[in-house]
Amino acid sequence: MRVVRRPQELGAALPRGGVGFVPTMGYLHEGHLALVRRARAENPFVAVSIFVNPLQFGPGEDYDRYPRDEARDLAMLEAEGVDLVFLPTPEALYPEGFSTHVEVTGPLTERFEGAHRPGHFRGVTTVVAKLFHLFHPDRAYFGEKDFQQLAVIRHMVRDLNFPLEVVGVPTVREPDGLALSSRNVYLTPEHRKEAPKLYRALLAAREAARSGRSVAEAEAAAKAILDTIPDFALDYFAIVHPGTFASLEDWVPGARALVAGRFPEVRLIDNLEVYP
Numbered sequence: 001m002r003v004v005r006r007p008q009e010l011g012a013a014l015p016r017g018g019v020g021f022v023p024t025m026g027y028l029h030e031g032h033l034a035l036v037r038r039a040r041a042e043n044p045f046v047a048v049s050i051f052v053n054p055l056q057f058g059p060g061e062d063y064d065r066y067p068r069d070e071a072r073d074l075a076m077l078e079a080e081g082v083d084l085v086f087l088p089t090p091e092a093l094y095p096e097g098f099s100t101h102v103e104v105t106g107p108l109t110e111r112f113e114g115a116h117r118p119g120h121f122r123g124v125t126t127v128v129a130k131l132f133h134l135f136h137p138d139r140a141y142f143g144e145k146d147f148q149q150l151a152v153i154r155h156m157v158r159d160l161n162f163p164l165e166v167v168g169v170p171t172v173r174e175p176d177g178l179a180l181s182s183r184n185v186y187l188t189p190e191h192r193k194e195a196p197k198l199y200r201a202l203l204a205a206r207e208a209a210r211s212g213r214s215v216a217e218a219e220a221a222a223k224a225i226l227d228t229i230p231d232f233a234l235d236y237f238a239i240v241h242p243g244t245f246a247s248l249e250d251w252v253p254g255a256r257a258l259v260a261g262r263f264p265e266v267r268l269i270d271n272l273e274v275y276p
Contacts, residue, residue, distance in 0.1 A: 001078045003085050006092055010134050013084055018044040021137035023128060026050040027067040028076050031172040031180040035141040036080045038169050043139060048077055049086040049131055051093065055101075056123030067182055086134075093130060102129040104155050111245055112258055113148050113269070116235050124149055125156050132157075137164050145171040145179050147256060147271040148245060171270075173199065179270045186266035194229050195268060198259050201225040202272035205239065205257045209275045215239050215248050215255075218274065222257065234261040239274060251275045 004013050020043030022035045039046045050073055057063035070087065077085055102125045103109075109121040132140065142150045154166045172180045177199035178192075187195060201222040208218035219239055226234055238247055242254040255275035261268065 001074075001082055001085060003074065003087060005087050005089070007088060007134055010086065014047065014135065015045050017138065019135060019137040019139075020046050021131070021135045021140045022046070022048045023131055023140065023142075024048060024050055025052045025066065025182065026073050027069055027182040027185075028073045029172075029180045029182065031143055031145065033076065033080060034172050035143060035169050036077065036082060038167065039139065039141050040081055042167075045083050046081070047084040047086065047135055047137070048082050049088075049135075051086070051088055051127070053123055053127045054090055055094070055126055056120050058117055058119055061117075062183070062186075067185055086131075093127065101126045102156065102160075104152050104159070108148075108155060108245055109152055111148075112236055112238065112240075113260065116260065121149070121152050125152060128153055129156065129160070129162075132162055132164065139165045139167050141167045141169055143171060144168050145181070145270065147258070151243070151245065177203075179268075181268065183266050183268070187263065188265060191231060191263045191265070194232065195263075197225055197229050198261075198268060198270045199272075201237065201259060202257050202270060202274070206272060206274040209251065209255070215251060218257075222259070226259070226261070229261075231263055232261050233263075234259075235267075236260055242273070 002013055004010055020039030022039050024032050052066050054063055101122055103122045104125055114121055142153060144150060150168050157166050176196040178196045204225055205218040205222040208221045222237055226237060237259045239255055239257050240247055241252055242256045248255055254273060256271055257274045258271045
């Protein structure tokens with residue numbers, strides 16, 4: 001496994017074609033490894049980036065304390081047969097004078113995560129566009145846990161005619177249903193016990209949908225569970241169109257339930273397809 005730290009070295013280190021690319025912010029878990037394994041199964045060459053991107057963190061967010069463990073991450077990736085890992089510094093990707101950004105505008109980035117984290121998606125699309133230019137992958141792999149982010153990246157790829165396929169990989173969960181996230185390490189033991197209720201709320205919405213109840217009734221069933229979580233401040237719960245993220249009054253195929261909120265020590269997000 002080759003480790004590259006400077007963008008200028010990537011050209012000589014990558015093959016011409018056949019690249020499956022997995023961008024990450026590190027502190028890897030089984031959710032990341034699911035992306036790597038899918039890439040390994042579908043591509044002759046697998047590349048992973050580890051970069052905590054400062055552009056997607058707003059003021060007061062956890063950029064400085066975001067968990068990092070380079071040695072652990074590299075050992076995990078080598079065990080998965082990854083061919084190349086890119087580990088740049090912020091200065092390497094954003095040198096002095098950097099002033100170019102890529103932004104998807106409109107309702108897709110203005111709602112939900114876009115409303116609660118202004119500038120977040122602008123930072124995501126800027127770094128992902130830059131990484132796509134550096135790696136020229138055939139396929140790029142993203143987790144469905146960040147479902148709105150996945151939709152935004154697909155929109156950018158379509159609009160800018162990137163010659164690649166964006167592959168969404170299903171969310172990986174703990175046995176009690178909590179979606180895997182690098183930020184789960186922030187949870188106190190008490191809040192870790194309560195956090196799976198986010199998934200239970202999503203399941204309640206899905207059960208309501210499948211039993212013929214309305215969108216409003218499904219949202220009410222989910223919120224009844226979310227209201228029982230101590231110390232949890234709900235940012236939003238909504239059932240949306242899976243492509244436009246418009247809120248729904250009636251069911252559409254693939255309708256997605258989204259949830260986000262904050263314990264005092266960490267913010268969590270999750271989602272689930274609730275209407276097939």
